[in-house]
Amino acid sequence: MNATLPTARSSAIATLGIVGGGQLAQMTAQAASALGVEVAILERAAEFPARPLAARCLQGDWNDPRELVRLAEGCDVVTLENEFVDADALLQLEASGARLHPGAHTIRTVQDKFAQKSAFAKAGLPLPRFAAVESPGEVARLAREWGYPLVLKKRRNGYDGKGNATVRSEGEIERAWQQLGGGAHALYAEAFCPFVAELAIMVTRGLDGAFAVYPVVETVQKDHICHVVRVPSPAVGSHAPAVERIARCAVESVQGVGSFGLELFLLADGELLVNEIAPRVHNSGHYTIEACETSQFENHVRAVLGWPLGSTRMLAPAAVMINLLGAGPGPGRPAGLERAFAVEGAHLHLYGKRESARGRKLGHVTALGSSVEDAQARARAAADALVFGTPS
Amino acid sequence: MNATLPTARSSAIATLGIVGGGQLAQMTAQAASALGVEVAILERAAEFPARPLAARCLQGDWNDPRELVRLAEGCDVVTLENEFVDADALLQLEASGARLHPGAHTIRTVQDKFAQKSAFAKAGLPLPRFAAVESPGEVARLAREWGYPLVLKKRRNGYDGKGNATVRSEGEIERAWQQLGGGAHALYAEAFCPFVAELAIMVTRGLDGAFAVYPVVETVQKDHICHVVRVPSPAVGSHAPAVERIARCAVESVQGVGSFGLELFLLADGELLVNEIAPRVHNSGHYTIEACETSQFENHVRAVLGWPLGSTRMLAPAAVMINLLGAGPGPGRPAGLERAFAVEGAHLHLYGKRESARGRKLGHVTALGSSVEDAQARARAAADALVFGTPS
Numbered sequence: 001m002n003a004t005l006p007t008a009r010s011s012a013i014a015t016l017g018i019v020g021g022g023q024l025a026q027m028t029a030q031a032a033s034a035l036g037v038e039v040a041i042l043e044r045a046a047e048f049p050a051r052p053l054a055a056r057c058l059q060g061d062w063n064d065p066r067e068l069v070r071l072a073e074g075c076d077v078v079t080l081e082n083e084f085v086d087a088d089a090l091l092q093l094e095a096s097g098a099r100l101h102p103g104a105h106t107i108r109t110v111q112d113k114f115a116q117k118s119a120f121a122k123a124g125l126p127l128p129r130f131a132a133v134e135s136p137g138e139v140a141r142l143a144r145e146w147g148y149p150l151v152l153k154k155r156r157n158g159y160d161g162k163g164n165a166t167v168r169s170e171g172e173i174e175r176a177w178q179q180l181g182g183g184a185h186a187l188y189a190e191a192f193c194p195f196v197a198e199l200a201i202m203v204t205r206g207l208d209g210a211f212a213v214y215p216v217v218e219t220v221q222k223d224h225i226c227h228v229v230r231v232p233s234p235a236v237g238s239h240a241p242a243v244e245r246i247a248r249c250a251v252e253s254v255q256g257v258g259s260f261g262l263e264l265f266l267l268a269d270g271e272l273l274v275n276e277i278a279p280r281v282h283n284s285g286h287y288t289i290e291a292c293e294t295s296q297f298e299n300h301v302r303a304v305l306g307w308p309l310g311s312t313r314m315l316a317p318a319a320v321m322i323n324l325l326g327a328g329p330g331p332g333r334p335a336g337l338e339r340a341f342a343v344e345g346a347h348l349h350l351y352g353k354r355e356s357a358r359g360r361k362l363g364h365v366t367a368l369g370s371s372v373e374d375a376q377a378r379a380r381a382a383a384d385a386l387v388f389g390t391p392s
Numbered sequence: 393m394n395a396t397l398p399t400a401r402s403s404a405i406a407t408l409g410i411v412g413g414g415q416l417a418q419m420t421a422q423a424a425s426a427l428g429v430e431v432a433i434l435e436r437a438a439e440f441p442a443r444p445l446a447a448r449c450l451q452g453d454w455n456d457p458r459e460l461v462r463l464a465e466g467c468d469v470v471t472l473e474n475e476f477v478d479a480d481a482l483l484q485l486e487a488s489g490a491r492l493h494p495g496a497h498t499i500r501t502v503q504d505k506f507a508q509k510s511a512f513a514k515a516g517l518p519l520p521r522f523a524a525v526e527s528p529g530e531v532a533r534l535a536r537e538w539g540y541p542l543v544l545k546k547r548r549n550g551y552d553g554k555g556n557a558t559v560r561s562e563g564e565i566e567r568a569w570q571q572l573g574g575g576a577h578a579l580y581a582e583a584f585c586p587f588v589a590e591l592a593i594m595v596t597r598g599l600d601g602a603f604a605v606y607p608v609v610e611t612v613q614k615d616h617i618c619h620v621v622r623v624p625s626p627a628v629g630s631h632a633p634a635v636e637r638i639a640r641c642a643v644e645s646v647q648g649v650g651s652f653g654l655e656l657f658l659l660a661d662g663e664l665l666v667n668e669i670a671p672r673v674h675n676s677g678h679y680t681i682e683a684c685e686t687s688q689f690e691n692h693v694r695a696v697l698g699w700p701l702g703s704t705r706m707l708a709p710a711a712v713m714i715n716l717l718g719a720g721p722g723p724g725r726p727a728g729l730e731r732a733f734a735v736e737g738a739h740l741h742l743y744g745k746r747e748s749a750r751g752r753k754l755g756h757v758t759a760l761g762s763s764v765e766d767a768q769a770r771a772r773a774a775a776d777a778l779v780f781g782t783p784s
Contacts, residue, residue: 308734313737
């Protein structure tokens with residue numbers, strides 16, 4: 001560890017600060033605990049999934065550099081659960097002498113999807129056509145060049161499809177522009193990708209630049225939320241080496257350290273196009289907890305603390321992860337727990353959120369199997385047994 | 393959950409109270425967290441391994457029924473990390489209306505090794521000869537019948553070989569009697585078992601009486617501490633079904649609920665004799681975290697909360713667990729972390745204890761492998777890389 005930094009005051013092997021306390025922080029803390037690593041959390045909310053696992057909790061605004069510095073006190077390293085933290089505040093955190101991984105520069109590039117794509121383009125990665133736009137007129141001009149549909153996107157703070165609008169004709173441009181708050185928010189346009197499958201891959205990059213590369217998965221989105229993750233997938237086929245190469249290059253192009261999730265489009269002609277990267281552990285990698293020798297969470301902890309990374313080998317022929325989403329308002333505790341636990345080979349993860357809401361991520365199920373069909377049947381049986389809230 | 397009990401005040405799926413906060417509680421809390429289950433801990437010490445994972449910590453004497461009742465407030469169920477809690481205090485906890493698993497009756501029977509063996513004898517389980525003794529003269533009389541050596545044992549509070557003394561001749565009886573505090577402490581005598589191997593098995597029994605039975609392992613003790621656990625072991629051979637049958641019967645004979653660890657002796661002629669049972673998750677079952685579909689910790693949580701148990705299927709052909717013991721006084725953080733992390737397939741568990749002491753359990757390593765030799769080589773390489781404290 002860096003001797004110039006304040007060392008942990010507790011008996012922990014190390015202390016990891018996490019900005020944000022949702023389920024990603026919760027699962028990171030579970031992995032950290034096995035390594036004797038304590039976590040300290042900065043959260044805006046008073047209640048959050050990682051709270052019971054945090055040795056120290058700070059309630060405050062993570063865009064306030066003073067709060068970030070307060071979090072870093074007593075931590076060996078600070079990391080992020082989301083990429084929406086103000087990059088200038090993160091720069092001030094680094095200027096204070098704290099170690100932050102991934103760093104402010106990485107977050108600044110990734111959180112602006114136009115800057116992210118520009119960095120990927122500079123690194124020679126395959127991308128859909130994209131361009132910054134400053135007026136509805138510019139969108140119309142691009143559409144005449146690219147054809148319809150095209151996708152208008154917010155440069156910042158979009159996730160799970162929030163911040164995107166598909167434009168199918170010139171008549172739809174103005175409404176999409178208003179919907180995304182064009183003018184108030186910086187937007188960019190992207191050519192629509194007629195994909196046949198969405199692929200994803202987790203990679204962890206160590207402080208020394210070494211990589212741990214996870215299997216390529218197929219993701220199935222529903223209402224723009226990652227819903228099912230399948231590995232192996234016939235769609236991946238012979239593309240795995242290319243996806244792995246793109247993922248390494250993408251993380252290097254933004255000088256990333258830690259676990260990163262890359263999403264790609266696979267087109268009918270076999271072309272791969274990068275969709276976007278998440279500079280953090282990612283929903284498409286939850287399956288690694290049970291399916292891989294070392295989970296994305298443990299490898300993230302090892303990476304940011306400067307330790308060697310662990311094997312990403314699969315422990316079963318196949319794995320399927322299904323998200324557990326709220327059906328409507330109600331408590332965060334689902335009905336059907338006993339039936340779900342009775343499904344052999346299904347691993348339940350419940351995030352302990354207080355309230356259900358329609359579409360809210362409240363947990364996930366991973367099942368291992370002898371084939372992807374076998375794993376999917378088990379995961380589906382457990383997921384279907386659980387109901388969060390009442391459909392409204 | 394039982395509607396007549398106070399429900400959890402937090403957003404957790406359920407809240408589990410644990411009496412004791414060492415590494416067994418820590419690993420239980422890690423498993424509980426994935427299920428959205430929070431833990432509350434009653435500990436005598438101010439610092440303990442499970443502390444960072446506890447949503448609520450009470451510092452107090454676990455033999456004081458008022459403290460136990462205070463722990464149970466807001467918990468759905470209370471369980472135990474060790475079997476040395478006063479059984480009358482546990483009875484009072486149950487009388488208060490709290491749910492305790494395993495129950496006071498089970499703990500009372502198991503914590504008195506003479507009562508435990510008597511219950512097993514009544515159930516027809518194979519045991520070494522044993523008898524309560526009230527004077528050195530009675531020991532001498534038994535030895536004339538059984539022959540030397542024999543083992544003199546404390547009926548209560550013995551663990552890791554503490555509380556045992558081997559008597560090799562009549563001249564050694566008096567010293568063994570004094571060493572164990574005969575008179576002040578109730579003792580019993582047991583015929584020495586000339587075993588060729590020590591076997592162990594974890595079983596979890598649900599509230600409904602259903603069993604989850606783990607693979608039979610071979611344990612190698614060093615200085616009376618479980619040091620290496622190997623699965624599969626050639627020593628187990630064709631004995632697995634008999635060991636499984638004995639383990640189920642043993643847990644049923646004490647009306648156990650939760651995970652239990654049973655230790656047995658294997659004699660040269662193939663005879664199996666029960667050594668003792670632990671009414672809790674057990675060191676010989678740590679390998680299940682990585683090696684089995686459902687760990688002993690997750691199944692314990694599921695059992696005591698009344699949920700169906702998970703599969704105990706092995707995910708790899710072999711697994712070996714090696715305990716990490718202190719070499720001498722020093723910090724609880726080992727030297728050699730980076731070298732240990734670099735061993736492929738080795739899973740480090742560090743308990744985050746503040747101080748090392750000679751022989752203190754400070755962590756463990758589990759490695760999976762294609763064979764037990766392969767797994768053992770990996771676990772050994774990682775364990776040998778780590779040094780806790782300075783040999784004195």
